Amino acid sequence: MGSKNGEAMRNKQAIFRDFVTNGVFPKESDMEVTESIIELTRAVSEGSKGVLVKNLYLSCDPYMRNRMLKLPASAQSYLGTFQPGLPITGLGVARVLESGHPNFAKGDLIWGMTGWEEYSLLHEPETCFKIEHTDVPLAYYTGLLGMAGLTAYVGFFEICSPKKGETVFISAASGAVGQLVGQFAKLFGCYVVGSAGSKEKVDLLKNKFRFDDAFNYKEELDLDAALKRCFPEGIDIYFENVGGKMLDAVLLNMKLHGRIAACGMISQYNLEQPEGIHNLLSIILKPVRMVGFLVFDYYHLYPKFLETVLPQIKEGKIVYVEDIIEGLKNGPAALVRLFSGRNVGKQVVVVSRE
Template sequence: MAGDAGDGVVVRNKQVLLKNFMVGSAKESDMELREGTISLELPPGTEGAILVKNLYLSCDPYMRGRMREYYESYIPPFQPGKCIEGFGVAKVIDSTNQKFGVGDYITGLTGWEEYSILTRTEQLRKVEILDVPLSYHVGLLGMPGFTAYVGFYEICSPKKGDCVFISAASGAVGQLVGQLAKLHGCFVVGSAGSADKIELLKHKLGYDEAFNYKEEPDLVAALKRYFPKGIDIYFDNVGGEMLDAALVNMKVHGRIAVCGMVSQSAVSYPKGITNLYMLVTKRLTMKGFIQSDYLHLFPQFLETISNFYKQGKIVYIEDMNEGLENGPAAFIGLFSGKNVGKQVVHVADE
């Protein structure tokens, strides 16, 4: 299969590199854009690899952790001077891999660059559903969507009539969790950080109620106002003070799915949680999870969510930035709430 498309043509290849390990708040200056070149033909002896043209790249909060020098997690840190990576949608330009042919669309971890040679192909997936926007395969039908699906159905164990609270509710994960909860017959409240996002939650995403956490001097009181009888399910995307407030407001035998802690991403010494004793007094279940532990459910997820979308039962909102050069700013914007919906970088057309 090698050589079918590129025939050795050399083209420009812009890349986003990690310049320095990040300390404290994430800054654009910790990344830099470099322009190099790449051949559109895989080099001899490259077996089982694919050369791809990157079309869409996903901005995800977990990437911030990979930009720390000391990072103990399920995926290794980036290295200064090297191209960063993230989830993306790409088109295969050349291939020596039996699973992927020239012209296929793939999704999975790829470089933040115009073209990438991918040798770790085990978790790459061929895009089979082509009657939805390609960019949705890093959002609705990608890692964020799957995170929402697994977290809600597998971790939260929802029942019809449950009272559900979702933080960062208009983000890549939260917007889908809320809609799934409504389809399941739950009462759903979300929090977000601007008036526009609150309007979006209530009038486009179908939340029963929503509030701007930046306007609430007392989060415990705010949650008590919306959940006078308590919260059955808290889908936590932010951690910190919001998690602490939710713990106080949970019902007995409530469930908390810990998806992410974006409020802690830029904090060198995070403040501790003070209300963990509620786990005992209210017999709560609180579980952190990673979507990749549930990949056996991915086919079921794809079928369910794509059908919901095609039937008009759910919508999905993207915040699209144009050009790889705008990728660092788009990524940094995640941590100040600049994005409305799933943050995506459009690198190139097909």
């Protein structure tokens, strides 16, 4: 529906209804897809540096779980909590419709933080990246060429400082980040093993992503034994996505002077009481360096990352699996799929293919 001059349009939005209780899995009903009206012209006020965009692809990411909790400021996600009654926000790919910012012009494609809606007015567009390379699928900028790719690159190369021939273990290895860490490590000349939660995902790791080995953690009664089977001489590098029992088992199997990049701990996100870690003494005895990191602190490396990864994609050296859900109306279902591990690969919501 539009106004007489075509300026007003319906804007479908995925609204966050209310905070989710800690220890309870999010449900589709915690979100609601509604419609509002947005003025597509003159949305950016004179003198403002805001940018009006049409959203194309939205990214579902594990960090969004913590943004659903009502927490004290000291315990909140680095991006803050979602606000009840307002659209969910997250990373996405969009096209600029109107701009008051000197870095962006009408028609530009960008990726960065946006709203879960058809049209968004971005008040801080300087946190977004202009997409210069459009000879790859645009959806890649929600993952492979966006935050997930940069996270994998930074965690492996900058945090872990790998050496050729080292042994690398990746948990949640078929996810948006894990599948890339494994491929970066293989291309670098490392021995790579991953864990995942289904036979389908394990087959992906071995056959599509060319991991040296992989196992289904749900079928392993003893994670310590599983790791000793895969790494009889120990682990040099662990890319941490899971936490809990997996981290505890890994600590027992790290080599002297091993490195751990702590990217996420998805096994802990839906627990009312996080699990304790019992084998931290290994960090001292080995000694092991464990570093937590946020990719936002490394955005300055994005150009270097693109220079490295784009040629590898175009030469077919890196492959990427996406789990595509069509339509914003199915966005809540897509996000819930991610938290329950039903997704295979990077979970993406298509808002519009233009």
